[in-house]
Amino acid sequence: MKPLEELLHGIPVEELAGPRDAAIEALAFDSRAVRPGSCFFAIPGTQCDGHDFIGAALAAGATAVVCERMPAERPEGVAFVRVKDAHGALADAATAFYDHPSRALKLVGVTGTNGKTTTATLLYDLVRTLGYRAGLISTVVYRIDDERIESTHTTPDPVRLNAMLRRMVDAGCSYCFMECSSHAIVQERTRGLDFAGGLFTNITHDHLDYHKTFAEYIRAKKLFFDRLPQGAFALTNADDRNGAVMLQNTAARRYTYSLRSMADFRAKILEMHPDGMLLRIDGSEVWVGFLGRFNASNLLVVYGTACLLGFDRAEVLRAMSALHPVSGRLEFIRAANGTTAVVDYAHTPDALENVLQTLDEVRRPEQRLIVVCGCGGDRDRTKRPEMAQIAVKYASTAIFTSDNPRHESPEAILDEMTAGLQPGDRYLRITDRAEAIRTAVMLSAPGDLLLVAGKGHETYQIVGDKRRHFDDREELRRDFAALDGGTAR
Helix, strand or coil: CEEHHHHCCCCCEEEEECCCCCEECEEECCHHHCCCCEEEECCECCCCEHHHHHHHHHHCCCCEEEECCCCCCCCCCCEEEEECCHHHHHHHHHHHHCCCHHHHCEEEEEECCCCHHHHHHHHHHHHHHCCCCEEEECCCEEEECCEEEECCCCCCCHHHHHHHHHHHHHCCCCEEEEECCHHHHHCCCCCCCCEEEEEECCCCCCCHHHHCCHHHHHHHHHHHHHCCCCCCEEEEECCCCCCCHHHCCCCCEEEEEECCCCCCEEEEEEEEECCEEEEEECCEEEEECCCCHHHHHHHHHHHHHHHHCCCCHHHHHHHHCCCCCCCCCCEEEEECCCCEEEEECCCCHHHHHHHHHHHHHHCCCCCCEEEEECCCCCCCCCCHHHHHHHHHHHCCEEEECCCCCECCCHHHHHHHHHCCCCCCCCEEECCCHHHHHHHHHHHCCCCCEEEEECCCCCCEEEECCEEEECCHHHHHHHHHHHCCCCCEC
16 A cells, blocks of 8 residues: 555646545556556557546546546545646556565666567576576566566556566566567656666667657657666667667667677677577677577677676676577477478568578578568558568568458458569468468478468467467477378477
8 A cells, every 4th residue: 555645756746636645555547457445547548548437447446546637527535636647657656656676676678679579588598597586578478587477568567567577576586678669668668667778679660550650660769778877788789770879868888789890799600500500709609599690689689788787708608508599489390301390470571581581591402481471450561562572582482371460451461562572473372371371381392491470479360359369380280290291399
């Protein structure tokens, strides 16, 4: 239980009506989550406005309401607080309600278009390998040391986020590594957190359905670094042309990493084989079970972060050699006849090209590459033709299919994907994703490579407002097992 005045400390309050000493049992921004004693935050959203649900929150027992517009009716005994920014007020109140848990952790935020999940997860795995308790907040899963929690958002809302950070502290965690999405940054979900460091992976076209312009997307990422405190570190990718932009106005200590140029942390790929790479990192050689330049870059930022957190360089390199790829990221499934399928989350043009370039580098001349991919509905439409062009550029045969269509017509999405293709481009359109994967398996010859891209770790497909079970890996194993004498592993 917290006094309302304690939660509002430091929040610019424009008007306060009702009891100032209201006792707060919980915070809520969804009226369905309100219980007696809750403080309800009326958040204006893109789909609905929390101000429309103040009545429902009061009926459920809210004892305080924080809003941007005072309601006409204000029952006695309920505190009403008007603020300019309800998103920010929720974040500030959540950190206070849970006693500022990030101050008791070394919290590192990872932002960028691609590589966030891999980087955050590998840091979590690395720190635990080195003997420390740690937390993870990622697209794939949330973890409180050993405990696994289903992930609902890349970066959860401030209430759930601070609640998990508090549980991490109570569980003895010393570190937490979290993805910071552009949506979360502009919606103030990470506001009020004390970050020990911030990492930038890269930035390419994505989420323009939300940010509208690439400049606004860049601004959202940069805002994270603008807010880092003076005692934190900011580590950016010098190989990305917008990497330096992230550091322009940060108060944090500035560092860079690169595979191509001078930087504070440097790496070079010495050898690449189907089962891994030999890297030289800051003069030392290390074998890692990962493929591709993009993974070399991910591993380099992991190394740099560990060094900036104070870990011994030699111990970090030893631990890195034992790390494994993240679920749904270049995940290999092999059939008994020698056909290999790769499942990857690549759902942006840059990510898809990175994966295809990597597979192109390691495949034998006689191996064909069959690619299955699609694009999500209700998302950035500008990338659809580019995704198709990249697929046909590398594939022996490309199969375009449904991803998560949401509220769009799958056929209309495929129309936009194929609009930029040229006569003679080798591709098929198969709307049903299971049928598309099955066709790719049937078209493959022993020894070929199949890439199924876009969904990676996801175990569902979103059609309209409903999620139905669907797992690319399950489909591949089933189809491989159906081959004559075939089994999958």
